[in-house]
Amino acid sequence: MQEAIVVINAGSSSIKFAVYASAQNARSFNVHYRGKLTGIGHQNDFALVDNHGDTLVITDRLRTETSKIRTHDQALSVIVNWINGQAGNFSLIAAGHRVVHGGEKFSSPVMVNEAILSDLKSFIPLAPLHQPYQISAIEILAELYPGMVQIACFDTAFHRNQPYVAQQFALPRSLQQQGIIRYGFHGLSYEYIADILPEYMGNAAEGRVIVAHLGQGASMCAMQSRRSIATTMSFSPLDGLPMGTRCGTLDPAVIFFLVKEKGMDIDAVSELLNYQSGLIGVSGISSDMQELLDSDDPHAKEAIDLFVYRASRELGSLTAALNGLDALVFTAGIGEHAHRIRERICRQASWLGIHIDKAANVIGRHQISTTKSPVSVWVVPTDEERMIARHVTNTIEKNYCI
Incomplete structure (x- = not known):
C-alpha cells in the first residue's frame, strides 16, 4: 500500500483538500485526488478530480450528505469519511494544513503538538474568520488518526x-x-509562484516582480529576488483590494461612524465588512466575478470598475516600493481565468509601458505581453496544496535528521 500525505486548506466558506503520494523528492509529487467543498453554511457544492484531472462522479449518498452540511466540522467529517473510503489505495502518514496566521512567532512550517496548538489558538483574534476552522481540521484529524504527524504551514510566513x-x-x-x-x-500561494517562476521567466524571476493573487480573496505582492518586499493585505486578510465579500482598505473612521451614528455593534460591523461588502456589496448581485462580467446590470459594472481601479492603484504603489517593475504575474481564480480583468488592469498600467498580446491573453497563454513591452506579463497557475505537501515532506525530513 502506497504511503500518502493529505493536505487540508480550510477557508472561511470552503475546504480544499488533496491526497498526494509520498515522495522522496519534495518537488515530485503525484496527486491521487483533489477536492473542494464550497458554500459552507450556504449552498454547498462538492467537486472531486482524480490523478488524471478527470471529474469523479458524486454518488447520491455523498450528495445527500453534502446537502446537509452547515458547519466546517460537518464538512471536514464528510471529506475525511470520503478519504477513508479510498484508503484501500493508500495509507495516510501525514497531514499538512494551511494556517492563515502564524503571528510573529512562526516564519516556517512546524510539526503540531499541544504547545503549538495552544499558540495557534492564541492567534484566533488576529484571524477570527479563518483560524478556528484550520485548528478544527487539525483537531478532527488528530482524533481520527492518533499519532499521525501534522504540519502547520502559515500564510503569513512568506512575508516575515x-x-x-x-x-x-x-x-x-x-x-x-x-x-x-x-x-x-x-x-503559500506567493511562495509557490516564487518557487516555480524561474521555470517560466528564467533569470528574470530574480528581478522586480509583482504577483496579483486575484480571487474571492485578493491581494498583490511585490517581490525582489523572489522575496516579499511589500503586500496589500496587512494586519488581517480584510485589508487591501476589494474582494468577493470583503471591503478591502477602509478609512477607520467609517467604523467609528457605523458604531456611534448607526448604532451597530462590533459583530454587526464585522459581518458587514467581511461578508456583505466587496463585489457583492457594490453590485448587490454576486461575489463571483464571472457572474458580474456576464451581467448587464450597471451596478455589476460599478463593482468591476472599482476592483480594476483599486488593483491598478495598488500596482502603482507596489511598483514604487520596488523602485520599478520588470514583470507582472496574474494568478488565482480571477487572475488565471478572467482575461477581461487582466486586459483592463494592464491597459490602466500602460504608463509602465505594459503592452499585452490580446489574442494570447484571451486564450490564456503563460506569457501575454508583447515583445515590445518593457514589463513582461504572465499568467501562472498557483497551487497552495502542492506547496503545503512540499513543506510536509521537508519538515518531516528536517525533524527526522535532527
Missing part, C-alpha cells in the same frame, strides 16, 4: 522577512510590540 518599515503601522510603539503590525497573507 519584509523590510522592517514595510511591516509597521504609524501607531504607538507599545501596540507594535503587542503584535499590531502588517503581517500579509496568501503567503
Whole structure:
C-alpha cells in the first residue's frame, strides 16, 4: 500500500483538500485526488478530480450528505469519511494544513503538538474568520488518526522577512510590540509562484516582480529576488483590494461612524465588512466575478470598475516600493481565468509601458505581453496544496535528521 500525505486548506466558506503520494523528492509529487467543498453554511457544492484531472462522479449518498452540511466540522467529517473510503489505495502518514496566521512567532512550517496548538489558538483574534476552522481540521484529524504527524504551514510566513518599515503601522510603539503590525497573507500561494517562476521567466524571476493573487480573496505582492518586499493585505486578510465579500482598505473612521451614528455593534460591523461588502456589496448581485462580467446590470459594472481601479492603484504603489517593475504575474481564480480583468488592469498600467498580446491573453497563454513591452506579463497557475505537501515532506525530513 502506497504511503500518502493529505493536505487540508480550510477557508472561511470552503475546504480544499488533496491526497498526494509520498515522495522522496519534495518537488515530485503525484496527486491521487483533489477536492473542494464550497458554500459552507450556504449552498454547498462538492467537486472531486482524480490523478488524471478527470471529474469523479458524486454518488447520491455523498450528495445527500453534502446537502446537509452547515458547519466546517460537518464538512471536514464528510471529506475525511470520503478519504477513508479510498484508503484501500493508500495509507495516510501525514497531514499538512494551511494556517492563515502564524503571528510573529512562526516564519516556517512546524510539526503540531499541544504547545503549538495552544499558540495557534492564541492567534484566533488576529484571524477570527479563518483560524478556528484550520485548528478544527487539525483537531478532527488528530482524533481520527492518533499519532499521525501534522504540519502547520502559515500564510503569513512568506512575508516575515519584509523590510522592517514595510511591516509597521504609524501607531504607538507599545501596540507594535503587542503584535499590531502588517503581517500579509496568501503567503503559500506567493511562495509557490516564487518557487516555480524561474521555470517560466528564467533569470528574470530574480528581478522586480509583482504577483496579483486575484480571487474571492485578493491581494498583490511585490517581490525582489523572489522575496516579499511589500503586500496589500496587512494586519488581517480584510485589508487591501476589494474582494468577493470583503471591503478591502477602509478609512477607520467609517467604523467609528457605523458604531456611534448607526448604532451597530462590533459583530454587526464585522459581518458587514467581511461578508456583505466587496463585489457583492457594490453590485448587490454576486461575489463571483464571472457572474458580474456576464451581467448587464450597471451596478455589476460599478463593482468591476472599482476592483480594476483599486488593483491598478495598488500596482502603482507596489511598483514604487520596488523602485520599478520588470514583470507582472496574474494568478488565482480571477487572475488565471478572467482575461477581461487582466486586459483592463494592464491597459490602466500602460504608463509602465505594459503592452499585452490580446489574442494570447484571451486564450490564456503563460506569457501575454508583447515583445515590445518593457514589463513582461504572465499568467501562472498557483497551487497552495502542492506547496503545503512540499513543506510536509521537508519538515518531516528536517525533524527526522535532527
